[in-house]
Amino acid sequence: MQKTLSINEPIFDLVTRDPVVKDIMIELGFQDIAKPGMLQTAGRFMTLAKGIKLKKMDIDSVKLAFQRHGFNIQE
Numbered sequence: 001m002q003k004t005l006s007i008n009e010p011i012f013d014l015v016t017r018d019p020v021v022k023d024i025m026i027e028l029g030f031q032d033i034a035k036p037g038m039l040q041t042a043g044r045f046m047t048l049a050k051g052i053k054l055k056k057m058d059i060d061s062v063k064l065a066f067q068r069h070g071f072n073i074q075e
Helices: 011-017 020-028 038-044 048-054 059-068
Strands: 003-006 071-074
Touching: 011 020, 011 038, 011 048, 020 059, 048 059, 059 071
Parallel strands: 003 071
Antiparallel strands: none
């Protein structure tokens, strides 16, 4: 069963709903999310879309990584 994530939802909400999201994001290069307190502070206003733009990542690569783990990303 495929799960759906909104690219414009705060990362804190995504990880709270499904903790696997945090592991996928770390795998993609969002290592800051693993720092203590980062998810509870910046993660409340930072969205996946903002993170992709900030890190200058290819959105299609991010989508593929999430798809490999059974997620579908909505823009």
